Amino acid sequence: MRIELQRRPAASGVFSLVSPLLALVLTLIFGAIMFRLLGKDPGHALYSFFVEPLLEVWSLHELAIKAGPLILIAVGLSVCYRSNNWNIGAEGQFTIGAITGSILPILVPQWHSVLVLPLMLVMGAAGGALFAGIPALLKTRFNTNEILVSLMLVYIAQLFLDWLVRGPWRDPKGFNFPQSISFAPEAVLPPLLDSGRAHASILFALLAAVLVWFMMRFMLKGFEVTVLGRSERAGRFAGFSARRMVWFSMMLSGAFAGLAGISEVSGSIGHLQPSISPGYGFTAIIVAFLGRLNPLGAIASGFVLALTYLGGEAAQLSIGVSDKVTRVFQGLLLFFVLSCDTLILYRVRIIFGSGRAREAKS
Amino acid sequence: MKKLIIALAATAAALCSTVPGAQAADKTKVCFVYVGTKTDGGWTQAHDLGRQELQKALGDKIETPYLESVPEGPDAERAIERMARSGCAVVFATSFGFMDATVKVAQKFPNVKFEHATGYKAAPNLATYNSRFYEGRYILGQIAAKMSKKGVAGYIASFPIPEVVMGINAFELGAKSVNPNFKLKVVWANTWFDPGKEADAAKALIDQGVDILTQHTDTTAPMQVAAERGIYAFGQASDMIAAGPKTQLTAIVDTWGAYYIKRTKALLDGTWKSEQIWDGLKDGILTMAPYTNMPDDVKAMAEETEAKIKSGELHPFTGPINKQDGTPWLKAGEKADDGTLLGMNFYVEGVDDKLPK
Numbered sequence: 001m002r003i004e005l006q007r008r009p010a011a012s013g014v015f016s017l018v019s020p021l022l023a024l025v026l027t028l029i030f031g032a033i034m035f036r037l038l039g040k041d042p043g044h045a046l047y048s049f050f051v052e053p054l055l056e057v058w059s060l061h062e063l064a065i066k067a068g069p070l071i072l073i074a075v076g077l078s079v080c081y082r083s084n085n086w087n088i089g090a091e092g093q094f095t096i097g098a099i100t101g102s103i104l105p106i107l108v109p110q111w112h113s114v115l116v117l118p119l120m121l122v123m124g125a126a127g128g129a130l131f132a133g134i135p136a137l138l139k140t141r142f143n144t145n146e147i148l149v150s151l152m153l154v155y156i157a158q159l160f161l162d163w164l165v166r167g168p169w170r171d172p173k174g175f176n177f178p179q180s181i182s183f184a185p186e187a188v189l190p191p192l193l194d195s196g197r198a199h200a201s202i203l204f205a206l207l208a209a210v211l212v213w214f215m216m217r218f219m220l221k222g223f224e225v226t227v228l229g230r231s232e233r234a235g236r237f238a239g240f241s242a243r244r245m246v247w248f249s250m251m252l253s254g255a256f257a258g259l260a261g262i263s264e265v266s267g268s269i270g271h272l273q274p275s276i277s278p279g280y281g282f283t284a285i286i287v288a289f290l291g292r293l294n295p296l297g298a299i300a301s302g303f304v305l306a307l308t309y310l311g312g313e314a315a316q317l318s319i320g321v322s323d324k325v326t327r328v329f330q331g332l333l334l335f336f337v338l339s340c341d342t343l344i345l346y347r348v349r350i351i352f353g354s355g356r357a358r359e360a361k362s
Numbered sequence: 363m364k365k366l367i368i369a370l371a372a373t374a375a376a377l378c379s380t381v382p383g384a385q386a387a388d389k390t391k392v393c394f395v396y397v398g399t400k401t402d403g404g405w406t407q408a409h410d411l412g413r414q415e416l417q418k419a420l421g422d423k424i425e426t427p428y429l430e431s432v433p434e435g436p437d438a439e440r441a442i443e444r445m446a447r448s449g450c451a452v453v454f455a456t457s458f459g460f461m462d463a464t465v466k467v468a469q470k471f472p473n474v475k476f477e478h479a480t481g482y483k484a485a486p487n488l489a490t491y492n493s494r495f496y497e498g499r500y501i502l503g504q505i506a507a508k509m510s511k512k513g514v515a516g517y518i519a520s521f522p523i524p525e526v527v528m529g530i531n532a533f534e535l536g537a538k539s540v541n542p543n544f545k546l547k548v549v550w551a552n553t554w555f556d557p558g559k560e561a562d563a564a565k566a567l568i569d570q571g572v573d574i575l576t577q578h579t580d581t582t583a584p585m586q587v588a589a590e591r592g593i594y595a596f597g598q599a600s601d602m603i604a605a606g607p608k609t610q611l612t613a614i615v616d617t618w619g620a621y622y623i624k625r626t627k628a629l630l631d632g633t634w635k636s637e638q639i640w641d642g643l644k645d646g647i648l649t650m651a652p653y654t655n656m657p658d659d660v661k662a663m664a665e666e667t668e669a670k671i672k673s674g675e676l677h678p679f680t681g682p683i684n685k686q687d688g689t690p691w692l693k694a695g696e697k698a699d700d701g702t703l704l705g706m707n708f709y710v711e712g713v714d715d716k717l718p719k
Contacts, residue, residue, distance in 0.1 A: 058447065062440050162552070166718060176522040176707060176718070178552070197439075268436040274552065278433060313441060316429050317448055323399075323431045 005346040015343045022343075023336035030332055040319050048318040049311035049329070059314075061196025063306050065268055068201035069094070069260040069277075071302035073284035075208045076253030078293040079216070083249040084229040089135065089150030090257040091281025092157035093128040097258020098265040099161055100127025102272050105187035106169055106180050116186050120262055128258015129251040131157065136250035140243045146250070154281070162274045169272060180272040189267035199267035201260065206299065208256055213295040225249065257281060286330075290337055305330065392416065392626050393450035394428035395441055397457035398555040398580050405554065405580035405599040406430070408616035409456045409479075415619030420626055434459030439466055446471040452629050454622070455479065457554065458525065464488060475634055477625065480525060482704060486636050491621060494642030495525075496532035496703070497671045498614030498650060499576075500678035501664050502596045503536025505611050505653075506574045507544045508660045509594055514714075516567030517548045518560055518577040518584050522718045524706040526578050531710045532678045533576060536667075538712055547572055548715035557583035564588060574611075585609060594655065601651040612664065613651035621647055640700065644672040679703065684711040 031049070032042035053059045073090045080087045087093075101124025104116055135149040162178075171181045189199040216222035228235035228245045235242060265276055287305055291297030312326025400410035410428070417426045427450070432441045438460045445453045446467055452475040455464045461481040468476045468488040476488040484490050506515045517533065519526050530548060537544035547570055549563040560579045564587035567575060575595040577584045582605035588595035589606040597603065597613025621641070628634040641647040650668055653661040670676035681692030686709035692698060709717055 056447070058443070065436070065440075166552075175524055175705075176527075178521065264436075273435065275433070275435065278437065313429060313444060317393075317427050317444060320427065323429070 001350065001352050004349045004351055005342065006349050008345055008347050011344050012347075015340075019340040019343055020337060023333070023340040026336045026340070027329070027333045030336075031329055034325070034328065035321070038321060038325075040321060045315060045319050045321065048315045050307065052314045052318065053307060053310040058196045059310065061191075061193075061198035063303065063310055064198040064202040066306035066309055067302045068199075068205045069264050069280045070284050070287045070305060071205035071298050072201065072208055072260040072263075073253075073257045073281055074287035074291060074298040074302060075205070075212050075295045076256030077284055077288040078291065078295055078298055079212060079225055080249040080253040081288060082216070082229045082293050083225045083245050084232070085139075085246055085249045086147045087132060087135070087150050087250055087253050088147050088285065089132070089152075089154045089157075089281070090253060090284055091277060091279065092150070092154035093131050093254040093257035094261035094264075094277055094281045095154075095157040095161050096131040097124040097128035097254075097261030098272065098276055099157075099164065099261075100124055100258070101262025102169075102180065102183075102265060105183040105266075106272065109181060109184055112184065112186055114186065116184075117189065117266070120187060120266060121259060124262025125255040125259040128261060129255035131258070132250045132254020133247070136247045139250075140246050146246070150250075161272065161276070165272050165274055171271070178274050182271045183266060187266060188270060189263060197268070199263070201263035201267055204259060204263060205302070209295040209299050216295065221248075257284075286334055290334070304333070308333065390424045390626075390630060391448070391450040392424050392426050392622075392629075393445040393448075393453045394426065395432050395438070395445065395453065395455045395457075395460060396428060396430045397432060397434065397459065399430050400428070402555060402580050403582040403600055403602060403605060404597075405616070406456070408599045409454075409618055411600075412616075412618030412622045416622040416626055419619075419623050420630075423630060424626060432460075434463075436463075439463035442467045442476075443470070446474045450474060452477060452626070452634070458523065459554075475629060482638075484636055484638055489625075489636045489638065491625075491637075491639040491641075493616060493647045494640060495614060495616075495648060496528050496678055497642045498648055499529045499532040500536035500671070501650065501667050502576055502612070502614065503533040503538075503544075504540050504667055505656065505660060505664055506533070506576065506596075507537040507540035508663065509611060509656060510544075510572075510574045512571060512573050513541055513543060514545045514547060514572045515574040515576060516564070516570070516572035517546055518563045518567065518575065518579055519548050519550050520554050520579050521552065522550065524704055527709070527717065528703050528706045529578055530713060531706065534710055534712045535678055535683065540663075544712060545714045546712060548713065550718060551579055553579065555580045557581045560584050561587050565591075568593065582606075597651060603651065603654065608655060610651070611655055612653045615649045615651050617646060617649050642671070643668065644674070685709070686711055686713055686717075 028046060032046060035042040035045040053063060077087060077090060101120045103123060104120055134153060135146040138144040138149050139146045165180055166178045169180045171179055192198050224240045227238060228240050228242055232242045265272060269276060283305060287298055287301045290301035308326055308330050312323060315321050316323055394413050396406045396409060398406035400406055413426050413428060429441050432438050434457060442453060442455060442463055454477045456479045458480045461478055461483055464476050464478045465483050468485050472487055478488060478490050480492045481490050517530055519530060534546045547567055549567055551559045551563045553559055560581055561583040564575055564584040568591050573593045575584055575588045575593065577598045580599060582602045585595050585597060585602045585605040589609040594611050595606060595609050597610050599616050601613050601615050603610045653664050677697045679698035681696040682694045683692040685691045688711060
């Protein structure tokens with residue numbers, strides 16, 4: 001007996017709908033088995049992992065804080081990946097966006113104006129876009145591989161931030177701790193509601209997702225992205241420029257990552273420090289793919305991944321499992337989603353004895 | 363396919379059939395936030411041992427939930443707030459970098475008590491507690507000067523905050539009391555907890571010719587590197603003898619248990635007050651691991667110094683002491699006061715490093 005994957009003549013409509021649910025069910029089952037093995041009650045554990053964080057208002061705020069940057073970056077990346085450009089360096093663009101956006105509150109803290117915050121956001125987005133322009137420039141000019149270049153630039157960005165907050169931008173009154181001065185109130189993204197900490201970053205994310213979805217669905221630019229992504233040659237016949245698309249997609253995703261960076265620093269942290277992201281730029285790659293490179297899908301998957309972070313913390317506290325369980329859960333989820341997606345294009349055939357004979361003949 | 367789905371659903375139902383167990387009734391929650399994992403072999407493990415001692419001592423009245431690997435920054439604020447909301451009566455935040463987050467959450471929850479380790483910001487419901495690690499480091503310095511053949515030790519430091527600078531100076535002063543020409547090289551790992559970076563720093567120092575290592579970071583990685591390269595090293599925060607049975611000379615061991623028990627009892631009695639505690643060797647919040655891998659005369663010297671510090675006869679920061687550039691800091695017999703120590707922002711003479719400015 002053996003198991004074979006057979007390519008379906010067309011993508012299965014049923015499975016495109018069922019596959020994410022199946023993946024979720026499988027994750028829950030294997031998660032439950034894992035909790036059982038750890039000696040915890042699986043029902044209680046899954047409840048505290050996936051339900052508890054959704055029951056309280058403050059926790060929903062925290063969910064929004066985590067999901068905001070993930071969604072915002074993933075939306076940009078989904079356009080980029082659709083156009084067959086592989087920007088892996090969103091983490092770096094996030095960091096540079098945070099730095100360029102922080103120029104005003106750190107270097108001219110005495111300038112108090114309502115213009116500070118909007119300017120910060122614009123400068124953050126511009127910084128991220130320009131930084132993503134480097135791999136775009138190198139790709140269009142010298143045909144370099146944008147995957148490698150954008151990835152390596154992440155480390156450059158992080159070390160640059162490290163140098164800044166230890167050196168020229170360090171708070172002189174900060175007991176030598178490597179961080180910048182705290183932003184003045186007018187440079188801080190205010191909380192949306194009184195009930196928690198959530199700030200505008202989640203609104204930017206949702207707005208970006210809807211706008212990009214609209215662009216991809218109804219505008220010529222979206223069509224251009226899809227055509228060039230599927231076949232550069234076909235795109236050229238239609239008069240689209242692959243070079244311009246490299247610039248467009250890289251800078252768009254860079255701008256979103258940069259905006260996420262400055263929003264995070266301004267809204268959640270309030271100053272610059274050596275580490276400003278728990279890997280949002282990389283996790284967003286997962287978010288983009290879980291959302292099937294659809295901007296609206298990124299909203300859903302962004303919230304799911306944010307939930308696993310919070311759930312891990314809640315489960316640690318209420319049932320005392322290790323924080324590593326979170327990672328295992330994220331891994332399980334990703335694994336099952338990707339493997340279940342196979343079912344959309346392939347059919348599983350279990351072949352008994354006769355199959356071998358047929359193989360021998362051919 | 364359908365059968366598969368039914369089978370899966372059945373398994374799920376079977377696994378989840380047990381009803382969530384009844385919660386422990388009405389025990390006071392004493393909560394802990396850790397920056398590393400509780401088995402890091404160093405800083406966080408020492409806090410977790412304290413927690414376990416506390417659980418053992420007062421287990422019938424309290425429970426002690428904890429969160430591990432909480433990054434300093436916005437995540438810390440959420441973690442601490444989660445604890446406050448989950449019904450914790452007191453939250454011990456056990457890393458310097460949790461300071462601002464703890465202050466913010468303490469403002470929001472005036473009825474919850476907070477205790478922040480090694481910080482300097484207090485409030486009516488926020489106490490701070492710290493240990494005079496420098497007393498132990500002075501002893502380490504003395505041992506290092508006796509044991510080093512080259513007269514150069516390496517120091518793996520975390521962040522250039524006063525706490526760490528004070529430790530470096532205490533080590534150098536101890537060493538100079540034995541060998542006035544003793545030199546100290548410093549590498550800034552810029553992390554509390556990162557085995558990879560700490561090991562790299564250890565290798566870099568050994569390549570620069572130091573033959574004794576000491577650290578102000580949380581893991582046993584430097585001890586392991588020292589063991590591989592065949593030089594001596596000192597443990598930090600926890601007894602690290604398991605990581606280097608032939609390598610560790612001694613360790614400064616944080617023994618928080620007694621403090622946690624004392625404060626929790628006060629909480630249960632209703633006598634908890636916000637205090638700023640800075641205890642040392644004599645109070646038992648800091649202890650020296652057994653003096654091993656050294657000749658008897660060195661051991662005797664170390665024990666004598668330990669006894670003198672405990673009795674108050676010896677204060678590591680007693681003049682004459684010059685600053686790194688040779689300008690005088692303390693006159694002969696003059697002792698540094700706590701305020702100066704807690705804000706220390708300069709090296710003493712003999713430290714071979716430029717303080718990151």
